[in-house]
Amino acid sequence: MTDSADFYWSYDNQVFHFFAEGASQRLHPKEWGRFQLQRDEKAICADPLFRLANSSADIEVSDKGIFCSSATIAELTEIEVKQLGLLNVFDGSVKLSTSGLISSPNFQISYRLLNAQGRPVLGAKVNDIFVKAAGKESLLLDPLFQLTKRIDRFNNTSFDDRDEQFVALGEIKELLPEEAVVDGQLDDITICRADRLTLDVQEHGVFNPLLIKPAAESEWNTQSQSDVEYAVPKVRQKQFEDHFKSWSGVRSNYAVGNNTYVVLPKRIQDVLTVVKDYQTRPAEERLAFVSNPHKVINEALGLDETPEDTEAVFVETPEFVSQRIANIGVWEPKLCAYVVKREGDWVPDDSLRLFFPIEDLLVNFTVEEMKHLLEAVTEALDNEITETTFSGQQVPVSLETKNLLIRMLKPFDDDGPADPYNPKEVLAPVLKDNIEEIDFEIVKRSARPALNRMPEKLKTKTLYDHQKFGVNWLCEHWESGSVGALLADDMGLGKTLQTLAFLTSVKSQMDSKQYTKKPFLVVAPSGLLKNWLDEARIHIQNDGVGEVFEAFGENIRALKTMSVVERNRLLSRSDWILTTYETLRDKIKYFISIDWGVTVFDEAQKIKNPVSRVTEMAKSLSSDFTLMLTGTPVENELKDLWCIVDTAQPGLFGSLSHFHNEYALPAESDPTEAKRLKSLLVDKSHPALMLRRMKEEHISGLPEKVIREVPIEMPALQADEYEKIIKDGQDEAAKGGMLGVIQKIRRASLVAEEFDGSGITDGVIKRSARLSALIKILDDIHSKGEKALIFCEAIDVQEYLSGYLQQRYQLPTRPFRINGSVDGYTRKRFVDEFQQVSEGEFDIMLLSPKAGGVGLTITAANHVIHLTRWWNPAVEDQSTDRAFRIGQKKTVHVYIPLALHPKYKEQSFDANLNRLLTNKRNLSMNALLPGTLSKEEMHNLFSDTLNTKN
Numbered sequence: 001m002t003d004s005a006d007f008y009w010s011y012d013n014q015v016f017h018f019f020a021e022g023a024s025q026r027l028h029p030k031e032w033g034r035f036q037l038q039r040d041e042k043a044i045c046a047d048p049l050f051r052l053a054n055s056s057a058d059i060e061v062s063d064k065g066i067f068c069s070s071a072t073i074a075e076l077t078e079i080e081v082k083q084l085g086l087l088n089v090f091d092g093s094v095k096l097s098t099s100g101l102i103s104s105p106n107f108q109i110s111y112r113l114l115n116a117q118g119r120p121v122l123g124a125k126v127n128d129i130f131v132k133a134a135g136k137e138s139l140l141l142d143p144l145f146q147l148t149k150r151i152d153r154f155n156n157t158s159f160d161d162r163d164e165q166f167v168a169l170g171e172i173k174e175l176l177p178e179e180a181v182v183d184g185q186l187d188d189i190t191i192c193r194a195d196r197l198t199l200d201v202q203e204h205g206v207f208n209p210l211l212i213k214p215a216a217e218s219e220w221n222t223q224s225q226s227d228v229e230y231a232v233p234k235v236r237q238k239q240f241e242d243h244f245k246s247w248s249g250v251r252s253n254y255a256v257g258n259n260t261y262v263v264l265p266k267r268i269q270d271v272l273t274v275v276k277d278y279q280t281r282p283a284e285e286r287l288a289f290v291s292n293p294h295k296v297i298n299e300a301l302g303l304d305e306t307p308e309d310t311e312a313v314f315v316e317t318p319e320f321v322s323q324r325i326a327n328i329g330v331w332e333p334k335l336c337a338y339v340v341k342r343e344g345d346w347v348p349d350d351s352l353r354l355f356f357p358i359e360d361l362l363v364n365f366t367v368e369e370m371k372h373l374l375e376a377v378t379e380a381l382d383n384e385i386t387e388t389t390f391s392g393q394q395v396p397v398s399l400e401t402k403n404l405l406i407r408m409l410k411p412f413d414d415d416g417p418a419d420p421y422n423p424k425e426v427l428a429p430v431l432k433d434n435i436e437e438i439d440f441e442i443v444k445r446s447a448r449p450a451l452n453r454m455p456e457k458l459k460t461k462t463l464y465d466h467q468k469f470g471v472n473w474l475c476e477h478w479e480s481g482s483v484g485a486l487l488a489d490d491m492g493l494g495k496t497l498q499t500l501a502f503l504t505s506v507k508s509q510m511d512s513k514q515y516t517k518k519p520f521l522v523v524a525p526s527g528l529l530k531n532w533l534d535e536a537r538i539h540i541q542n543d544g545v546g547e548v549f550e551a552f553g554e555n556i557r558a559l560k561t562m563s564v565v566e567r568n569r570l571l572s573r574s575d576w577i578l579t580t581y582e583t584l585r586d587k588i589k590y591f592i593s594i595d596w597g598v599t600v601f602d603e604a605q606k607i608k609n610p611v612s613r614v615t616e617m618a619k620s621l622s623s624d625f626t627l628m629l630t631g632t633p634v635e636n637e638l639k640d641l642w643c644i645v646d647t648a649q650p651g652l653f654g655s656l657s658h659f660h661n662e663y664a665l666p667a668e669s670d671p672t673e674a675k676r677l678k679s680l681l682v683d684k685s686h687p688a689l690m691l692r693r694m695k696e697e698h699i700s701g702l703p704e705k706v707i708r709e710v711p712i713e714m715p716a717l718q719a720d721e722y723e724k725i726i727k728d729g730q731d732e733a734a735k736g737g738m739l740g741v742i743q744k745i746r747r748a749s750l751v752a753e754e755f756d757g758s759g760i761t762d763g764v765i766k767r768s769a770r771l772s773a774l775i776k777i778l779d780d781i782h783s784k785g786e787k788a789l790i791f792c793e794a795i796d797v798q799e800y801l802s803g804y805l806q807q808r809y810q811l812p813t814r815p816f817r818i819n820g821s822v823d824g825y826t827r828k829r830f831v832d833e834f835q836q837v838s839e840g841e842f843d844i845m846l847l848s849p850k851a852g853g854v855g856l857t858i859t860a861a862n863h864v865i866h867l868t869r870w871w872n873p874a875v876e877d878q879s880t881d882r883a884f885r886i887g888q889k890k891t892v893h894v895y896i897p898l899a900l901h902p903k904y905k906e907q908s909f910d911a912n913l914n915r916l917l918t919n920k921r922n923l924s925m926n927a928l929l930p931g932t933l934s935k936e937e938m939h940n941l942f943s944d945t946l947n948t949k950n
Helices: 029-034 047-055 078-083 144-155 162-175 234-246 266-279 283-291 293-301 342-346 367-382 399-412 465-480 495-511 526-539 554-560 564-573 581-586 613-619 639-648 656-669 673-682 716-734 738-750 762-766 769-784 795-809 824-835 873-880 909-926 935-946
Strands: 004-012 015-022 025-027 036-039 059-062 065-069 092-099 108-115 125-127 130-133 136-139 190-193 196-201 207-213 253-255 260-263 325-331 354-358 361-365 387-390 393-396 426-431 484-487 520-524 548-551 576-580 595-602 622-629 705-713 787-791 816-818 843-847 863-866 892-900
Touching: 025 029, 029 047, 029 795, 047 059, 047 065, 047 078, 047 795, 092 144, 108 144, 144 162, 162 190, 196 266, 207 234, 207 266, 207 283, 234 253, 234 260, 234 266, 266 283, 266 293, 283 293, 361 367, 367 387, 367 393, 367 399, 426 613, 465 484, 465 495, 465 622, 484 495, 484 639, 495 520, 495 526, 495 595, 495 622, 520 526, 520 581, 526 548, 526 576, 526 824, 548 554, 548 564, 576 581, 581 613, 613 639, 622 639, 639 656, 656 673, 705 769, 716 738, 716 935, 738 769, 738 909, 738 935, 762 769, 769 787, 769 795, 769 863, 769 892, 787 873, 795 816, 795 843, 816 824, 824 843, 863 873, 873 909, 892 909, 909 935
Parallel strands: 004 036, 190 260, 484 622, 520 576, 520 595, 548 576, 595 622, 705 892, 787 843, 787 863, 816 843, 863 892
Antiparallel strands: 004 015, 015 025, 015 065, 059 065, 092 108, 125 130, 130 136, 196 207, 253 260, 325 426, 354 361, 387 393
């Protein structure tokens, strides 16, 4: 029986203090999971605090408990507040009133709280986060908490500048909830401040100023800016341009219609004065201006001695060195007839809840949820966040995600998408893409000097035979004048080590002046950044590949403050630069002006889509040699391989159109055709363009890998819910809602009930076949004192299991969780700590297949449990190989729990999907065939599960 502990909270000076005591002894928060927490005889769930501890810097965890600010508590949901045993949440809205003219210094804003019925709350007093009325206290959550704070700050500020007052009003307007009541002059006013500008250049040297602002309007210092966005709503841009042209001088503010005002700081006005002057000059002078606007502006304003002053406010089109770039322009996603049209294939005709893929994730949201998700994705883009969790589902953050949501929302908005939802127009390289025909081709350069196969500065002198072969193969490519190669070794064969050894040899050649000194660029998923740094430290002497510049995080923000000359000097003089795909995509102007010696793309399947922005930015780099690293060269379809090869050796496979007809179409009707392509890559080129080895064939001494299916019959309640979905699903299928039904069946096969905030209990476990199988497996592992990895992409299940498993097995801390919300450095720290847990001691780690399925070595565990299945067996195999790789000493046991319906048995969803994935895995191992389920296979899975085949 689990011991109980008393849970307390207190408040002092805008700080909350949470602590727990068991047997009159204060408990460290890491021990809380071993006890049943309670307050006033009511059960407490402390999961929200641990979520905050992982995601917020404004929280302190110590042996005295957990401390966090009122602002942090205000970010919680009402359910989370209830879980923590805090006060009731204020249920109501706010009414704003104004006094004085909005243009006068004595203008003030007052607010009154309204109850749920919209009536004023009499005698209500707000003190920080607390609302006191009628002798009762409640909590004020966001956005009302932030709103009241902003209003108090506004009223207590003496504005010397009317424009600054307008900006502060704009910030208050942005926080207003939809149900708020606004009286007076604030009702319809919109205030925009521009902090930077660029030029919208059209034909014949015609241009207009395009005003842009920082992502966070409260941060005006250029050192803290993130990606820019329009300061003026696009529908008002034309009015601004007309006013700007028609008025004789440059003003400090412009009224652009619909109560929208544009506010311009003095430094922007100065630059706009020059822009306005050149707008009306002859075509020759206009073209000279747009070709080098910084120079002209600096001369006109007398800033030749301090040119960085202009660069702080004027964004210029970047220079480039790659011959593959046609020009710099506004990047727009391309339509391509040879890329699977996933939207049309996957989105059912279902106006209530839409199921659709974002990258490799299948998600589902209502239209209203998608609108809020669009806002969340836009904010995450501004803050350089690569993944977000929304309504319990992981969503990759990228421009493609944003544009997809915009396109999907258009049918539900008669007037088209609202202004904040318009995609950013991003100045980026316009590529010679080789899609319809060969626009750019380069597969060979002149021969290079010979490399040392075992460089002196390689600390790890003992390489496996297959690794020596790999380093030699890379050296042969370099010496032959090859411009690129594909190292497609299976997971765990040491692609990183082979690459570092090769780079060390090239660096030694450059240091000895046998080859022109140029920097290396390594592009990797954010979760692998620390792994690259660690591997370099372990295997290479300090000066082997030289000093690394970490082009991510704080360093990227530092690069923004530099001039173009300073930035280029820093990067070109670095030995090697480590960055992420997202940084490359969003900050491409930092990289295209550098002539790289070697460019490495780790997990190169990230650039498998020929029309995605990240792919085009990767192809826009100028590099003497491009090395692609991936254990899955074909993930979704054969064109993945074309795209990867076209990055390494442009034009080798011809155009995508040619590749589609020559290889992709024949392979669809006859899978053995893919072997012909593999032969071309491996056998008919020298050196072979692709090096592909499997672990079992090249590493002697690997332990045995035992895969065991664990079928278990569904309990009655789960079976009933599954049966209901099957029956209802046949009607939904007739309306085109196939994927909606599949998603419901998939979830019900895991757990058939919604979580109410109390988390996973013994009862929930008993009512789920797969969770029951999981616990049975873990009980056995626990008895042996061994360790397990549990792969599950359902974030809510992952989160609740963490607390349940700590309590069940009395673990000293909650099991580590790795998913898309955990940054790369934290992932590596979790893995390092897990690896250091003593031999013979039971432990568990919970991971998402995509976030935790690549780049991590977790050989302390020798049990892998696939609690949920991924649609692509290659991704599942990558997950398994976190434990089954070099360094593993024990037999690796892989478990696949299968929930079987008592009526359908082997025709249950889990059994059908397992057979399908097994077949896909066997086919893809023998040829270069995609692992992701095709539309036809998904239909077959659907028909088999619902028993709808004729």
